[in-house]
Amino acid sequence: MASEQIKSTPAARPIIEINNVSKVYPGGVKAVDNANITVGRGEFFALLGPSGCGKTTLLRMLAGFETPTTGEVIIDGHNMATVAPNKRPVNMVFQSYAVFPHMSVEKNVAYGLRMDGRPRSEIKQRTDEALELVKLGGFGKRMPHEMSGGQRQRVALARALIKRPSVLLLDEPLSALDAKLREAMQLELVRLQQTVGITFVIVTHDQTEALSMANRIAVMNQGTVRQIAAPAELYENPKSRFVADFIGRINLIDAKATRSGDRRVTVTSKAIGDAVDLAGDADGDVALAVRPEKIFVSESKPTDPDVIALRGKVGEVAYYGSFSNVFFDVGAGAPLLADIGNVSRDIEEFTFKKGEEYWVYWRKGDTLVLGA
Structure with a gap:
C-alpha cells in the first residue's frame, strides 16, 4: 500500500x-x-x-x-x-x-x-x-x-x-x-x-x-x-465479568452485594458464608472474582481478618512443571482453581491427592466484585 x-x-x-x-x-x-x-x-x-x-x-x-x-x-x-x-x-x-x-x-x-x-x-x-x-x-x-x-x-x-x-x-x-x-x-x-x-x-x-x-x-x-x-x-482490574473471564484464568463465585459506603459493598455467598465487606461498586447479583495465583493453601485455618478462607476438598490436579493447577471443591458450584508453585525438588511437597481437605484462602483486597 x-x-x-x-x-x-x-x-x-x-x-x-x-x-x-x-x-x-x-x-x-x-x-x-x-x-x-x-x-x-x-x-x-x-x-x-x-x-x-x-x-x-x-x-x-x-x-x-x-x-x-x-x-x-x-x-x-x-x-x-x-x-x-x-x-x-x-x-x-x-x-x-x-x-x-x-x-x-x-x-x-x-x-x-x-x-x-x-x-x-x-x-x-x-x-x-x-x-x-x-x-x-x-x-x-x-x-x-x-x-x-x-x-x-x-x-x-x-x-x-x-x-x-x-x-x-x-x-x-x-x-x-x-x-x-x-x-x-x-x-x-x-x-x-x-x-x-x-x-x-x-x-x-x-x-x-x-x-x-x-x-x-x-x-x-x-x-x-x-x-x-x-x-x-x-x-x-477488569470492568466486567466477560473481560475478567476472557483475560487469563479466574475463579468466579456467585454472590449478592449491597452498597455499604463509598465504593464499598457487603457481599453474601453460600460458598463463603459470613457477610464480607469489600471494595466495589456493583450491587445485586454479582460475581466474586479472584485469580488462581492469588489463592493460597494451608492445613490450618488462617486467622488473618483480611483474608477470605474456605474449606476445600482436592479434586483434579494438573502438573505443569513449575506449577500445578489444583482444583478444590468449596461448595461454590464450580471448583476453585489455585496455582501452586512447585518451588522444591521434593515431589512430596507439591503433591496433592484427590479427596484431601485443606483451607484455601486469599486476600480481600485481591477480590473483584463484578456485576452480572
Missing part, C-alpha cells in the same frame, strides 16, 4: 481515531457496533477477542477493505471515507503471510517499491535495509520454500515495512507458527516495533500474545468494545 502519499499531522493527535463506527452486513448482521477507539502515535495496540467478535472487520476497515456503515475512520488526521486501500498510510501483514512463492525473498520484499516505479538503486538500498531489520540479511536470493515458517513471516514483515507506512496492521500474524516459534516471534515483533517506531495494530484471539506484546488492548465481544486498557490494568 502507498504509505508516502499522505502527509503527517502534528504528533499530538492520535494516529488512529475510530469514531462511532458500526458495520452492518446484509441481513442485519452487525459485525461492529458503535466502536470508539484512539491509538497513539508509535503505540503497539491490540484488538483482542473471541472468533466473530468484530476485531478483524475493524482491522479491515482501517485497511480500506471494508467500509463502515456509520461513523468515521481517521488515520494520521485524514478521514479515510473516500481513500482507496492503496492510497492509505498503512500496510498489512496477513495471517497467511501471502508471500509470492515464485519470487525470491528480495523480489518479494521489493515488490511494492517496484510497483511504485522507484529507482533501481533506491529499491536495492531499501530492500537490503528491510532484510537487515528483520534479521534476514544475506537471505535475499532464497526462495520462500527454502525458508521456515518464521522466516517467511519475517519476509512478509519486511515487505510491509519497506513502504514506510504510518501504521502496520497485523491480522493474526503468528497463528500458523508452533508454540516455541510463536513465543520467539512475539519478542521479535516487539523489538521490531520499538526499532522502527511506527504504530502497530495487531488482531489476535490469544490473550497471552496480547498481554505480552501490546501497550494497550481493546477487548471486544459481539461487535462491541468492552474495555480498553494497558495489559496490567486489564488483568488486575
Whole structure:
C-alpha cells in the first residue's frame, strides 16, 4: 500500500481515531457496533477477542477493505471515507503471510517499491535495509520454500515495512507458527516495533500474545468494545465479568452485594458464608472474582481478618512443571482453581491427592466484585 502519499499531522493527535463506527452486513448482521477507539502515535495496540467478535472487520476497515456503515475512520488526521486501500498510510501483514512463492525473498520484499516505479538503486538500498531489520540479511536470493515458517513471516514483515507506512496492521500474524516459534516471534515483533517506531495494530484471539506484546488492548465481544486498557490494568482490574473471564484464568463465585459506603459493598455467598465487606461498586447479583495465583493453601485455618478462607476438598490436579493447577471443591458450584508453585525438588511437597481437605484462602483486597 502507498504509505508516502499522505502527509503527517502534528504528533499530538492520535494516529488512529475510530469514531462511532458500526458495520452492518446484509441481513442485519452487525459485525461492529458503535466502536470508539484512539491509538497513539508509535503505540503497539491490540484488538483482542473471541472468533466473530468484530476485531478483524475493524482491522479491515482501517485497511480500506471494508467500509463502515456509520461513523468515521481517521488515520494520521485524514478521514479515510473516500481513500482507496492503496492510497492509505498503512500496510498489512496477513495471517497467511501471502508471500509470492515464485519470487525470491528480495523480489518479494521489493515488490511494492517496484510497483511504485522507484529507482533501481533506491529499491536495492531499501530492500537490503528491510532484510537487515528483520534479521534476514544475506537471505535475499532464497526462495520462500527454502525458508521456515518464521522466516517467511519475517519476509512478509519486511515487505510491509519497506513502504514506510504510518501504521502496520497485523491480522493474526503468528497463528500458523508452533508454540516455541510463536513465543520467539512475539519478542521479535516487539523489538521490531520499538526499532522502527511506527504504530502497530495487531488482531489476535490469544490473550497471552496480547498481554505480552501490546501497550494497550481493546477487548471486544459481539461487535462491541468492552474495555480498553494497558495489559496490567486489564488483568488486575477488569470492568466486567466477560473481560475478567476472557483475560487469563479466574475463579468466579456467585454472590449478592449491597452498597455499604463509598465504593464499598457487603457481599453474601453460600460458598463463603459470613457477610464480607469489600471494595466495589456493583450491587445485586454479582460475581466474586479472584485469580488462581492469588489463592493460597494451608492445613490450618488462617486467622488473618483480611483474608477470605474456605474449606476445600482436592479434586483434579494438573502438573505443569513449575506449577500445578489444583482444583478444590468449596461448595461454590464450580471448583476453585489455585496455582501452586512447585518451588522444591521434593515431589512430596507439591503433591496433592484427590479427596484431601485443606483451607484455601486469599486476600480481600485481591477480590473483584463484578456485576452480572
